[in-house]
Amino acid sequence: MDAVxxxxxxxxxxxxMRQVNDxxxxxxxxxxxxxxxxxVMGKRDYDAMQETMRVLxxxxxxxxxxxxxxxxxxxxxxxxDLITDENNG
Structure with missing residues (x-):
C-alpha cells in the first residue's frame, strides 16, 4: 500500500483516484x-470487503x-453439470 x-x-x-481503482x-x-x-480505496474493493465481512x-x-x-x-x-437457463443463453 502506497502513501502520499x-x-x-x-x-x-x-x-x-484512477490509480486506486486501476x-x-x-x-x-x-x-x-x-x-x-x-x-482511500475504490468503491468496488470497499463493496467486496464489506461483503466478505458480512459472510464472515x-x-x-x-x-x-x-x-x-x-x-x-x-x-x-x-x-x-452446470444447469443453464435456456432463456438467458
Missing part, C-alpha cells in the same frame, strides 16, 4: 497529525463453508 502526503493527494486527486490497491493519505491519516460474521454461512471444505478434503463431494 495530503497536499500532493489534493493536487493530483483525479490521478490518485490497481485495486488502497492508498494512505498522510497528514502532519497522524490521527488525521486516511485510507454470518455463522450459518461459515458453517456451510466449513462443511464444504471438510467434504472436499475427505473427497465426499458430488459434482454436477
Amino acid at each position: 502526503a495530503y497536499s500532493n493527494f489534493r493536487q493530483k486527486l483525479k490521478d490518485y 490497481d485495486s490497491d488502497a492508498l494512505i493519505v498522510t497528514s502532519k497529525n497522524s490521527e488525521e491519516n486516511i485510507v 460474521s454470518n455463522n450459518y454461512l461459515m458453517d456451510k463453508i466449513k462443511q464444504g471444505d471438510q467434504q472436499f478434503a475427505k473427497g465426499t463431494f458430488k459434482t454436477h
